[in-house]
Amino acid sequence: MPASQFYTRFTQWILSYRLPKQGASLLYAIGGTIFVGFLIMMVTGILLTQFYHPSPEEAYRSLQQMQQIPLVAFLRSIHHFTAQGILAMLLLHVVRVFITGAYKRPRQITWWIGLALLFIMMMGAYFTGTVLRWDVSGADALAHYQEALHIFGPLGDVLTNVLPGSSPMLIRLYSFHIALFPVLLIALMIAHFCLVHFFNLSPTPTEPWSAAEAAPPDQMKVGFSEHLWAIVRFSLLYYGPLILIACFVRAPLLDAPSGEHGPLKPPWPFLWMYGFENVWGIQVIIYLGAVFFGLLALVPLLDRSNDRAFKARRGILASGGVFCLLLVGLTLYGWLIPAQEHKGHHHEEEHHNGVVESLKPATTDTTLDTHPEMLSHSHDP
Numbered sequence: 001m002p003a004s005q006f007y008t009r010f011t012q013w014i015l016s017y018r019l020p021k022q023g024a025s026l027l028y029a030i031g032g033t034i035f036v037g038f039l040i041m042m043v044t045g046i047l048l049t050q051f052y053h054p055s056p057e058e059a060y061r062s063l064q065q066m067q068q069i070p071l072v073a074f075l076r077s078i079h080h081f082t083a084q085g086i087l088a089m090l091l092l093h094v095v096r097v098f099i100t101g102a103y104k105r106p107r108q109i110t111w112w113i114g115l116a117l118l119f120i121m122m123m124g125a126y127f128t129g130t131v132l133r134w135d136v137s138g139a140d141a142l143a144h145y146q147e148a149l150h151i152f153g154p155l156g157d158v159l160t161n162v163l164p165g166s167s168p169m170l171i172r173l174y175s176f177h178i179a180l181f182p183v184l185l186i187a188l189m190i191a192h193f194c195l196v197h198f199f200n201l202s203p204t205p206t207e208p209w210s211a212a213e214a215a216p217p218d219q220m221k222v223g224f225s226e227h228l229w230a231i232v233r234f235s236l237l238y239y240g241p242l243i244l245i246a247c248f249v250r251a252p253l254l255d256a257p258s259g260e261h262g263p264l265k266p267p268w269p270f271l272w273m274y275g276f277e278n279v280w281g282i283q284v285i286i287y288l289g290a291v292f293f294g295l296l297a298l299v300p301l302l303d304r305s306n307d308r309a310f311k312a313r314r315g316i317l318a319s320g321g322v323f324c325l326l327l328v329g330l331t332l333y334g335w336l337i338p339a340q341e342h343k344g345h346h347h348e349e350e351h352h353n354g355v356v357e358s359l360k361p362a363t364t365d366t367t368l369d370t371h372p373e374m375l376s377h378s379h380d381p
Ligand code: HEM
Pocket: 027, 028, 029, 030, 031, 032, 034, 035, 090, 093, 094, 097, 102, 103, 107, 110, 111, 112, 113, 114, 115, 117, 118, 121, 189, 192, 196, 200, 201, 202, 296
């Protein structure tokens, strides 16, 4: 098919695509806004890779240099603030889909693919991004990664740097951040969008046809361009101010890890786990993650009726409310309590050395292997 014919067919198809009336509302434009945020991350991320040195010895210095060049510092800030904004939007999208019962038949797989997207965004892209900062907060995030993965035995060993000859953690997590996770996210987004398109938007809980799989054909009144306009409007409203903030506020870069800093708290999306870590140690985050994603995965299996009306879903809506309040409460608690050193299953000294070890340059020098603490100074500016 010649390109011009393909273009005509494509535009015809887009223009003839009809959505129910909620397609023009901001609440149903949140998903598209997340996608716009992802595009911003891709563009700023690719530009940042032109300046960032992913080797353990150079990373921190390269970030310090990036902070000195106004345009690069600005790009870094956009990447940083948009990452926070995307995570907030994702949570809002999940709440919207949950409250409107949009996970019900036939959209269960759309929900589970969404969960995989949430997992890779939060535990993958956002988390590895924090490690890339390679300052004390990056070292702290990496320490959590190393310690928590011990739970998985030999698999954990492969993913961390305990096996002889394993590559530096920073280079591995960098390749995940700029290659593996974006590829996985794009593949899952394509699947998510195809399913959303195939089933169209779910009926709202307040409509007479709330139990139907989709709105009746005569109710499909909104054109795709109106839906797109809602997404553009919302994106401008949302990312505009975030980019404005990025003009004036730099993305954080804390001190280089030297082993002398006090305890730190995790970034806000993980703060709800902090109180548990104080009691049960670092590895509890694996169990908490499993409970969080496990409960969300169970939602379409627990609430199986077709009806999306609020009256018919009092139980699940109340449980969702309690779940949200618990997360908010635990986040506030984690925010308010003083930072404290966390117990791992490993001795504190060994734990610290494990991180410094992963910060070391690739070398066969046995002095450095037996005295990894020497290396911490090589990262000081
Ligand atoms: C990268 C992340 C995601 C992107 C880009 C995305 C994008 C979208 C878009 C564009 C829609 C169309 C309607 C709307 O915007 O509300 C949608 C619908 C939907 N999403 Fe997502 N989504 C993501 C993550 C999630 C997550 C985390 C979940 C749930 C766990 C989820 C579950 C759903 C469901 C069930 C629908 C169908 C809603 C309906 O028919 O009313 N999505 N998503």
